[in-house]
Amino acid sequence: xxxxxxxxxxxxxxxxxxxxxxxxxxxxxxxxxxxxxxxxxxxxxxxxxxxxxxxxxxxxxxxxxxxxxxxxxxxxxxxxxxxxxxxxxxxxxxxxxx
Amino acid sequence: xxxxxxxxxxxxxxxxxxxxxxxxxxxxxxxxxxxxxxxxxxxxxxxxxxxxxxxxxxxxxxxxxxxxxxxxxxxxxxxxxxxxxxxxxxxxxxxxxxxxxxxxxxxxxxxxxxxxxxxxxxxxxxxxxxxxxxxxxxxxxxxxxxxxxxxxxxxxxxxxxxxxxxxxxxxxxxxxxxxxxxxxxxxxxxxxxxxxxxxxxxxxxxxxxxxxxxxxxxxxxxxxxxxxxxxxxxxxxxxxxxxxxxxxxxxxxxxxxxxxxxxxxxxxxxxxxxxxxxxxxxxxxxxxxxxxxxxxxxxxxxxxxxxxxxxxxxxxxxxxxxxxxxxxxxxxxxxxxxxxxxxxxxxxxxxxxxxxxxxxxxxxxxxxxxx
Numbered sequence: 001x002x003x004x005x006x007x008x009x010x011x012x013x014x015x016x017x018x019x020x021x022x023x024x025x026x027x028x029x030x031x032x033x034x035x036x037x038x039x040x041x042x043x044x045x046x047x048x049x050x051x052x053x054x055x056x057x058x059x060x061x062x063x064x065x066x067x068x069x070x071x072x073x074x075x076x077x078x079x080x081x082x083x084x085x086x087x088x089x090x091x092x093x094x095x096x097x098x
Numbered sequence: 099x100x101x102x103x104x105x106x107x108x109x110x111x112x113x114x115x116x117x118x119x120x121x122x123x124x125x126x127x128x129x130x131x132x133x134x135x136x137x138x139x140x141x142x143x144x145x146x147x148x149x150x151x152x153x154x155x156x157x158x159x160x161x162x163x164x165x166x167x168x169x170x171x172x173x174x175x176x177x178x179x180x181x182x183x184x185x186x187x188x189x190x191x192x193x194x195x196x197x198x199x200x201x202x203x204x205x206x207x208x209x210x211x212x213x214x215x216x217x218x219x220x221x222x223x224x225x226x227x228x229x230x231x232x233x234x235x236x237x238x239x240x241x242x243x244x245x246x247x248x249x250x251x252x253x254x255x256x257x258x259x260x261x262x263x264x265x266x267x268x269x270x271x272x273x274x275x276x277x278x279x280x281x282x283x284x285x286x287x288x289x290x291x292x293x294x295x296x297x298x299x300x301x302x303x304x305x306x307x308x309x310x311x312x313x314x315x316x317x318x319x320x321x322x323x324x325x326x327x328x329x330x331x332x333x334x335x336x337x338x339x340x341x342x343x344x345x346x347x348x349x350x351x352x353x354x355x356x357x358x359x360x361x362x363x364x365x366x367x368x369x370x371x372x373x374x375x376x377x378x379x380x381x382x383x384x385x386x387x388x389x390x391x392x393x394x395x396x397x398x399x400x401x402x403x404x405x406x407x408x409x410x411x412x413x414x415x416x417x418x419x420x421x422x423x424x425x426x427x428x429x430x431x432x433x434x435x436x437x438x439x440x441x442x443x444x445x446x447x448x449x450x451x452x453x454x455x456x457x458x459x460x461x462x463x464x465x466x467x468x469x
Contacts, residue, residue, distance in 0.1 A: 002161060002240045003134045003318060004292050004348075004446075015253055017105060018247070029194060033217060033247055036356040047295065047348060048186070048228070050237075051215020052244035052355055055295050061347050068319050073446070080188060080214040085204050 003074060004047035006062035007032070009040055020045055023048060026066060050077075065095045104142060105320050114324040115147045118331055125151035126334050127283045128327065129276065129419055130289030131269055132162030133447025134318040139450040148327055154454075155283070155419030158272055159290050161237045162189045162445035163417060164372040165265050168273040173234050173263055176398050177208040183226060184363030185219045186234040187459045188212040189445050194438055196405040203359040216262075218250035223252070223260040232394045235262040239293045242266055242383060243357040246364035248387050263394040264384055267370055269293050271381035273386050277309045281420060286334050288316040288326045289344040296352025296361075302341045310339050317345040364389055373441055374407070374414025412439035416449050430458050 007023035012034065014020065019034040023046060030051060035055045040046055045062035046053035055063075070077050105111040130136060136156045139145055144155045158164050170193050176182035177200055184200070191200040191212065204210040207227075212229060213219060216233050220306035223231040234324045235245040245262065252260040276282055289302055294315045302313050318325030321440040333342065343349055361383070370382025385393050407414070410428045415421040421427050423442070435451050442448035446455070 002132065002159070002238050002290065002292055004240065004295065016251060018251065031217075033215075033244070034242060035229060036360065038356075043354060047292075049240050049292065050244035052247060054240065054243060054292075055355055057348055058417050065319070068106075072141065074134070074137075077214055080212045080218075082185070082211050082213045082218050085191065085201065085210050085212055088334055093456065096468055 003069065004049040005069060005075065005078065006045050006057060006065045007048050008062070009034070009042050009046050012042060019044070021053075023053075025075070025078050026070070030078060102147070102301060107321065110321060111324055113302050114210060114321070114328055118148050118152070121328070121332055121335055122149045122152060123335060125153070126285055127153045127155055128330055128333060129155040129157045129284040129335065130288040130316070131157040131159040131273070132288075132293070132318060132322070133163065133445065133449075134292075134321060135288060135290065135316065136160070136449050137447050137452050138320055138323055140449075140456050143321055144327070146431065147324075152327070152331060153283075154168070154327075154390050156416065156418040156449040157276070157287075157419065158372060158375060159238065159269065160442070160445050160447040160449075161267060162193055163413065163441040163448045164267055165190070165193065165236050165441065166371045166373045167195055167407060168371070169265050169440075170199070171197055171405060172395070172426075174198060174200060174203045174208075175454050176232055176263065176394060177203040177210050178206060179398070180207075181229050183209045183211060183222060183229050183231045183235070185211045185213045185216075185222065185231060187236070190234055190236060191345045192438065193441050216245050219248060219249065220251055220255060220257060223257045226253070227259060229249065229395070230259045233260070233262045236417050238267055238269060238290070239297045239361070240295070242361045242365065243296060245362045249364045249385065249392055250360070252392060253389070255465040261392045261397050262385070264365075265370075266365065266383035267372065268367070268381050270305055270384070271378050272372070273305055274309070275375070275378045275381070276418065277311065279418070281418070284419065286312045287314070288323070288330060289313050289341075291315060291317040291349055292321070294345065294349045294353065296354050296357045298351050299341050299343065299349065300351055308341050312339055313341045315341065315343045315345050315349050317347070320389045330415060340421070372417070374417045378437055406440045411440035413442040413450065415457070423450040424457070426450070430454060
């Protein structure tokens with residue numbers, strides 16, 4: 001859970017006094033805080049952890065890391081909905097055995 | 099070299115493996131700090147590609163694994179309160195406490211939610227003014243900026259119904275504790291790249307000098323790890339101490355200073371108990387006094403009870419690199435990812451889960467026979 005996930009910044013805006021943005025993670029769009037990467041521009045790539053951008057990275061690196069995280073099934077956190085959990089979800093897909 | 103065809107660039111991987119064999123003249127014990135690195139090493143068989151004399155020891159860098167049992171119990175206790183919406187990263191929900199996990203709290207009527215970001219909790223708090231939203235703030239330094247920003251923003255937005263249950267842990271004190279242990283066998287470290295994206299590696303230079311060891315800041319992809327091992331073995335063979343940065347694509351020596359400022363605005367260091375290891379001085383973060391009104395432990399007055407771990411679980415020895423997962427009698431039989439006895443089997447970054455997912459069929463134990 002400590003790994004950053006690369007995504008492409010598709011929108012920037014200010015909200016409650018901080019820099020926020022929408023970031024595209026392979027088709028999943030999430031709201032991300034951009035306050036600590038103020039130099040990043042739309043269409044550039046950010047390394048994002050827990051909805052918070054920690055670095056700007058180049059496109060090649062971003063694509064490579066994202067593909068790797070897909071292989072490792074490390075992208076589940078992007079699906080979190082903040083809805084009450086149900087027991088049918090008790091085993092994360094990454095740990096289900098075939 | 100059966101694993102090499104799975105690499106993004108098998109030829110580059112082959113060259114690195116060959117180079118590691120060429121420079122290695124004696125046995126070395128290396129610890130990879132990060133659970134994500136452990137996952138990659140086991141998945142890609144990196145420990146089986148390098149010379150058998152190089153022992154890769156899986157370190158304690160899985161925040162889910164080292165969150166103390168007592169704090170999981172405390173989380174469950176808070177989650178069961180009818181006036182609470184308890185939010186967490188998904189990995190924490192199945193970590194067994196002594197009285198069940200957060201999923202069982204949900205089954206008993208607790209309102210437990212998985213969030214993508216701690217910042218998502220703030221809008222939940224705004225939409226539910228008659229309830230308190232509590233976020234389980236676990237993680238290493240990589241996660242601290244996001245959690246700190248949630249606290250800062252809650253204050254700025256005047257939210258009085260948001261609090262955090264903090265269990266942050268820090269890498270450098272854990273490295274120092276491992277190196278100070280009389281049982282220590284680790285001679286060099288692969289540091290956790292994404293932690294260093296935030297924190298840089300100047301503090302690691304001091305560690306390297308104090309303990310006279312080499313450290314290589316390393317990424318978590320297979321080629322990163324092979325290169326990290328190569329550079330670390332070269333430093334060991336040449337008797338060099340200090341810090342090298344393999345992960346230059348993302349890490350700078352000073353780290354992200356804005357992130358660090360944010361962390362220091364909200365948190366201060368504190369002694370922290372690590373599950374399976376014990377208390378390590380100044381190895382965690384707690385809220386600064388000025389944010390203590392958002393401290394869930396103070397708000398709910400729940401008391402830490404010392405709880406005894408399951409006697410069958412050796413996760414403490416595994417987290418210190420003293421034992422390997424398959425050396426545990428419960429591995430794969432009484433302890434599986436579906437029914438974990440200890441936290442190292444819960445998280446996909448835990449050493450036991452990684453071994454279970456990728457190695458169990460090759461281990462001649464009862465579980466192998468059952469498959």
